[in-house]
Amino acid sequence: MDVQRPTEEDIDEIELLTQPGREDDLRTFLLLLHPADVAELVSEIKEPAARAVLRFLEPTQAAQLLSELEPSEQRRVIDLLGVDRASEVVANMETDDATDLLQDLEDGEAKVLLTRLPASEQRALRKLLKYEPDTAGGIMQTELVYVSAGSTAKKALDAIRNASPDIDIISVFVVDDVHRYAGNVPLKKLVLAQEPALVEEIMEPKIVEVTPEVDQEEVARIFDHYSLVELAVVDSDGQLIGRITADDVHEVLIEEAEEDMLKMAGTGADPEVIDSDRLSRVVMLRLPWLLSTFIAGLLASYILQSAHLMFSTAVVLLAFVPVITGMSGNVGTQSAMLMIRGMTLGNITSESLLRTVSRDAAVAAIMAVICGGAAASIIGLWQHDWALGACVGVALAFSMVIAGILGSIEPPILSRMGIDPAVAAGPLITSINDISGALIYTLVASLFLQYLK
Amino acid sequence: MDVQRPTEEDIDEIELLTQPGREDDLRTFLLLLHPADVAELVSEIKEPAARAVLRFLEPTQAAQLLSELEPSEQRRVIDLLGVDRASEVVANMETDDATDLLQDLEDGEAKVLLTRLPASEQRALRKLLKYEPDTAGGIMQTELVYVSAGSTAKKALDAIRNASPDIDIISVFVVDDVHRYAGNVPLKKLVLAQEPALVEEIMEPKIVEVTPEVDQEEVARIFDHYSLVELAVVDSDGQLIGRITADDVHEVLIEEAEEDMLKMAGTGADPEVIDSDRLSRVVMLRLPWLLSTFIAGLLASYILQSAHLMFSTAVVLLAFVPVITGMSGNVGTQSAMLMIRGMTLGNITSESLLRTVSRDAAVAAIMAVICGGAAASIIGLWQHDWALGACVGVALAFSMVIAGILGSIEPPILSRMGIDPAVAAGPLITSINDISGALIYTLVASLFLQYLK
Numbered sequence: 001m002d003v004q005r006p007t008e009e010d011i012d013e014i015e016l017l018t019q020p021g022r023e024d025d026l027r028t029f030l031l032l033l034h035p036a037d038v039a040e041l042v043s044e045i046k047e048p049a050a051r052a053v054l055r056f057l058e059p060t061q062a063a064q065l066l067s068e069l070e071p072s073e074q075r076r077v078i079d080l081l082g083v084d085r086a087s088e089v090v091a092n093m094e095t096d097d098a099t100d101l102l103q104d105l106e107d108g109e110a111k112v113l114l115t116r117l118p119a120s121e122q123r124a125l126r127k128l129l130k131y132e133p134d135t136a137g138g139i140m141q142t143e144l145v146y147v148s149a150g151s152t153a154k155k156a157l158d159a160i161r162n163a164s165p166d167i168d169i170i171s172v173f174v175v176d177d178v179h180r181y182a183g184n185v186p187l188k189k190l191v192l193a194q195e196p197a198l199v200e201e202i203m204e205p206k207i208v209e210v211t212p213e214v215d216q217e218e219v220a221r222i223f224d225h226y227s228l229v230e231l232a233v234v235d236s237d238g239q240l241i242g243r244i245t246a247d248d249v250h251e252v253l254i255e256e257a258e259e260d261m262l263k264m265a266g267t268g269a270d271p272e273v274i275d276s277d278r279l280s281r282v283v284m285l286r287l288p289w290l291l292s293t294f295i296a297g298l299l300a301s302y303i304l305q306s307a308h309l310m311f312s313t314a315v316v317l318l319a320f321v322p323v324i325t326g327m328s329g330n331v332g333t334q335s336a337m338l339m340i341r342g343m344t345l346g347n348i349t350s351e352s353l354l355r356t357v358s359r360d361a362a363v364a365a366i367m368a369v370i371c372g373g374a375a376a377s378i379i380g381l382w383q384h385d386w387a388l389g390a391c392v393g394v395a396l397a398f399s400m401v402i403a404g405i406l407g408s409i410e411p412p413i414l415s416r417m418g419i420d421p422a423v424a425a426g427p428l429i430t431s432i433n434d435i436s437g438a439l440i441y442t443l444v445a446s447l448f449l450q451y452l453k
Numbered sequence: 454m455d456v457q458r459p460t461e462e463d464i465d466e467i468e469l470l471t472q473p474g475r476e477d478d479l480r481t482f483l484l485l486l487h488p489a490d491v492a493e494l495v496s497e498i499k500e501p502a503a504r505a506v507l508r509f510l511e512p513t514q515a516a517q518l519l520s521e522l523e524p525s526e527q528r529r530v531i532d533l534l535g536v537d538r539a540s541e542v543v544a545n546m547e548t549d550d551a552t553d554l555l556q557d558l559e560d561g562e563a564k565v566l567l568t569r570l571p572a573s574e575q576r577a578l579r580k581l582l583k584y585e586p587d588t589a590g591g592i593m594q595t596e597l598v599y600v601s602a603g604s605t606a607k608k609a610l611d612a613i614r615n616a617s618p619d620i621d622i623i624s625v626f627v628v629d630d631v632h633r634y635a636g637n638v639p640l641k642k643l644v645l646a647q648e649p650a651l652v653e654e655i656m657e658p659k660i661v662e663v664t665p666e667v668d669q670e671e672v673a674r675i676f677d678h679y680s681l682v683e684l685a686v687v688d689s690d691g692q693l694i695g696r697i698t699a700d701d702v703h704e705v706l707i708e709e710a711e712e713d714m715l716k717m718a719g720t721g722a723d724p725e726v727i728d729s730d731r732l733s734r735v736v737m738l739r740l741p742w743l744l745s746t747f748i749a750g751l752l753a754s755y756i757l758q759s760a761h762l763m764f765s766t767a768v769v770l771l772a773f774v775p776v777i778t779g780m781s782g783n784v785g786t787q788s789a790m791l792m793i794r795g796m797t798l799g800n801i802t803s804e805s806l807l808r809t810v811s812r813d814a815a816v817a818a819i820m821a822v823i824c825g826g827a828a829a830s831i832i833g834l835w836q837h838d839w840a841l842g843a844c845v846g847v848a849l850a851f852s853m854v855i856a857g858i859l860g861s862i863e864p865p866i867l868s869r870m871g872i873d874p875a876v877a878a879g880p881l882i883t884s885i886n887d888i889s890g891a892l893i894y895t896l897v898a899s900l901f902l903q904y905l906k
Contacts, residue, residue: 160645170682191644223703225489225521227700250699250706257710257714283816294779296775296779298831304772312768315764319755319764320750323753333718366732367743
């Protein structure tokens with residue numbers, strides 16, 4: 001691998017270079033590193049050294065560094081910079097990154113930073129801060145280069161020349177005479193344009209645009225669907241107000257995948273559950289997700305307990321409850337996950353839904369016969385009691401099939417109820433399966449009871 | 454929302470337009486749609502209409518359409534096109550997309566298509582097909598524009614002009630005199646360059662490069678770390694052999710997130726588990742993941758069953774096993790997931806590991822006291838048996854704490870053993886918790902036995 005990342009030696013070296021008298025060496029060392037690598041370094045070195053490094057960075061370098069950091073690290077760097085330097089650095093950040101940063105700071109701190117920014121920057125950020133963080137408005141930036149459709153290609157080139165050197169330009173945006181978004185001129189076309197070409201002759205007309213309220217997940221889907229590198233954001237009149245770039249969508253994809261995993265693990269999707277240092281806060285965030293399991297566990301126990309008299313004559317049956325609940329929970333989660341995947345691919349109609357559910361039920365049935373047979377044989381041999389083995393095997397097989405079916409119908413039902421189906425692949429399905437498993441086990445056991453020792 | 458997607462009306466309209474005699478209207482209709490939308494349409498309309506649509510597309514349009522489709526839809530379109538037309542279309546695809554397509558076809562079909570391609574295309578694809586699909590080599594494309602460092606900016610412009618019009622150009626790659634990758638000239642810099650600038654004066658020197666064997670997850674991490682839009686792929690001598698673009702990384706991110714979710718759900722990471730139409734294949738892919746749960750369930754049953762005599766005197770105790778296993782499974786999964794997230798963020802040292810584990814144990818302990826207390830009160834009131842309530846409550850609390858600790862130490866242990874920790878958040882943790890839950894329950898019950906009715 002050729003990736004330059006700060007190594008142990010880099011860290012040792014930087015601690016040396018931040019000693020007094022070595023300022024020139026430090027400056028040279030920092031110039032050779034990418035801001036993303038300096039960001040990693042700053043997170044790993046001790047406070048005095050970090051402070052020295054931050055002092056030697058240009059505001060634009062520090063701005064890039066700040067954009068690369070996790071929220072908790074950002075707060076640390078803002079503190080190290082002090083409010084004067086911090087506001088200078090924030091003014092140099094891209095507006096989308098600056099908005100994210102301000103949203104993660106304490107309200108008071110964010111306000112102080114905001115009021116110290118240049119007026120135009122302040123206005124832009126105040127507007128962006130009004131959008132929800134997980135919408136198109138929350139991830140867009142206002143920095144972009146645009147020209148009107150009737151301009152010449154040369155005028156578009158001038159617009160690029162006059163733009164701030166820090167703006168990443170992928171294409172020049174084109175607007176009509178009332179500033180409505182009309183299309184883009186990719187830089188490649190501009191490079192190849194022959195004078196006196198007009199922008200409207202060489203532009204790619206708009207395919208798609210979004211308004212600021214659109215959910216970021218929908219934005220990611222649009223990027224993916226049309227293989228975009230950037231996307232225009234327009235207001236309700238169709239006027240161009242910002243753009244979203246591919247790297248913003250990377251962050252969205254990572255964030256949404258994380259959220260789904262957290263939901264599946266039954267911790268809720270609040271990232272604070274990871275970041276927060278306050279135990280009581282984490283407990284309050286995690287505890288509600290245990291509730292469905294708790295109630296379901298008690299209900300399952302209630303069912304088993306109601307059959308108390310029956311089970312006292314064959315108490316050994318109850319010992320096999322973990323096999324039933326464990327297996328049906330697992331099969332249910334498998335089926336739920338595969339259904340969620342099918343739904344994400346987006347091609348589930350009511351017809352294909354039925355096909356998927358029955359295909360899944362068939363798979364569950366085959367696995368149920370295999371596992372039920374294995375359980376019956378193992379328990380029969382081990383306990384020298386074939387009736388007991390048959391009882392557990394049959395109960396296991398039935399509860400696996402039911403679990404498979406419940407697992408695959410839950411996600412579409414939840415989704416129709418407006419609940420994120422990722423929740424279904426987690427504790428909810430296990431809870432429901434615990435109850436249905438207990439019911440099935442009790443029923444099957446009552447049928448087998450007369451044959452048991 | 455302003456997103457144009459094929460609506461029900463579009464589908465009805467296209468079915469009408471594919472009637473004989475309406476060829477001109479069909480052509481006009483198709484010209485107005487983005488290839489990604491045509492791809493959606495083709496997946497949803499019936500075979501004769503789909504065949505008619507495919508007949509009217511230009512090879513470049515059909516190539517873009519094919520790149521947008523899921524593997525199973527790609528196979529259908531290749532069949533509809535017929536081998537002659539299909540090879541013409543594949544020749545127009547970007548090499549990375551063509552490679553993916555050929556990898557998903559049956560071996561025989563892929564071979565036939567390959568031999569009908571133009572020689573240069575064939576050579577490029579055969580090379581790309583040698584790389585594993587989930588490596589940098591497997592996702593790179595060979596189409597790129599490069600010049601040597603000593604060239605003038607004008608020569609770089611000529612290189613763009615002479616390149617195939619279908620290549621997306623984000624920057625011009627720069628190589629030294631032995632074709633080793635040296636950097637990039639972003640188009641913006643080329644646009645603004647004053648004659649007679651040299652490429653080496655305006656290029657951005659390389660920050661990072663990868664060799665073809667690098668894992669695609671590492672590629673995604675590099676893109677994210679350096680906020681890249683494209684990345685050079687070089688051979689072992691550092692010579693430029695391809696590039697990876699941001700949209701390829703989107704696919705990687707989606708794929709890896711899916712894989713992790715599938716692993717957590719205990720279905721393994723093989724996407725075939727979703728795609729395959731053969732039931733027996735799906736069973737063989739899903740069944741092994743049930744094995745750990747099966748064995749753990751039997752072991753837990755064995756433990757409970759060994760205490761058989763004890764439990765016959767207080768059979769009601771066994772009815773509460775689902776509460777214990779359900780809750781400790783859930784707490785364990787929560788803790789495992791949060792630890793995995795912390796490890797993904799990449800800032801877990803052995804010191805911070807200890808801090809995270811103990812923080813998590815503290816959270817689990819608080820939740821254990823709350824849930825144990827609630828269980829004791831509910832069961833005590835319900836059964837009019839406070840000793841029973843206390844027994845279940847204490848056992849529940851202890852197994853939740855142990856589950857929390859096991860959940861957070863499992864991921865780092867698995868990861869050190871070279872096993873993907875996402876597996877841990879799934880069936881494995883539930884399995885281990887079933888066993889530890891049964892053990893703890895048996896121990897606690899034996900202590901309480903003399904007080905139970």
